[in-house]
Amino acid sequence: MTDPTDAPDTDSLGEKPLSDEPPEGLKAVKNAADLALTEVLEALREVAREKTGGRLTFSEIRFQFEAFIDEPNDDMMSAYENAWRACTETAQEAVWQKERKLPLERLVVSRFEHLFPPRGTAARQGEHLSRRIIGPFMFALQQLLGPDLHDEYEVKCRELVEDLRQTHGESFRWDMVTDHPEADNVTNDVLVHASQHFGDLERRRHWMVDLIDGNMAATNDAVEQPWRFEDREFHMLMNGLFGDLPQQLADPEVMNAWKQRYDEASLVGMVALLEKLAQ
Secondary structure (H helix, E strand, O other): OOOHHHOOOOOOOOOOOOOOOOOHHHHHHHHHHHHHHHHHHHHHHHHHHOOHHHOOOHHHHHHHHHHHHHOOOHHHHHHHHHHHHHHHHHHHHHHHHHHOOOHHHHHHHOOOHHHOOOOOOOOOOOOOOOHHHHHHHHHHHHHHHOHHHHHHHHHHHHHHHHHHHHHHHHHOOOHHHHOOHHHHHHHHHHHHHHHOOOOOHHHHHHHHHHHHHOOOOOOOOOOOOOOOOOHHHHHHHHHHHHOOHHHHHOOHHHHHHHHHHOOHHHHHHHHHHHHHHHO
16 A cells, blocks of 8 residues: 555645745734834833833833834834735735646636736736636636536546656646647637637627626735726737637648537637637
8 A cells, every 4th residue: 555655745736835934924924923022012111211110010011002003103014014915915826826726727727828917916907917817717618618518628637637747757847738739639629619609709708808807806906906807808818818729720731630620610610709809
């Protein structure tokens, strides 16, 4: 029987787990708490120095604590803000780490992840897509595919990941998945099936804009708070998703391969959507 302690030090996708180092949010909270204690003690020392014998009554100590709480100085306010920002980023990173372990999601999102701002940077309207769209976008995709088909593709992705992990062991990397031809096949299968629901592009656009914009997670980043998923962002997302497929399908050899993989009606629907997006 295999000893569980002999298992590779990797997560379910074969990647290294998060570091044992405390998260930045926790460290920032501790720093703020340490600073608070230091500031209060220093204030108490100053008051004690001014008293004969240096003794403080309980009322005097309580007064200093209450004054510190009611009117924190600039250093403390800065520490509080840094702690809040670090905690928010830690929480967002934890959510992202959890989400990105879903292989189908990772493959699909990889088609438009270049539209996200650099990690730790706020999305700006008209320039980026926000990472906050991932959850509602994947929900929309599941609605388009239906739960059975969505689960079928998820299983295919997991099987591909597991096969590669078994083959490469500890040297496994996620780019081995994205570079694998079957990953492209599965992602294209998803897009072809989803494209069949875009016959009325305007109606589908309104549906996706309402669904995604209305279900994004809130953010405490003041720069990103005004960001909305609107018509322009819909087209950014769709063009990112389908990328260079129009150019690929212009190649007769690629088109022949697609004709062997997909039925004629599905291809017609896919090409029709690509033409609408190009207008």
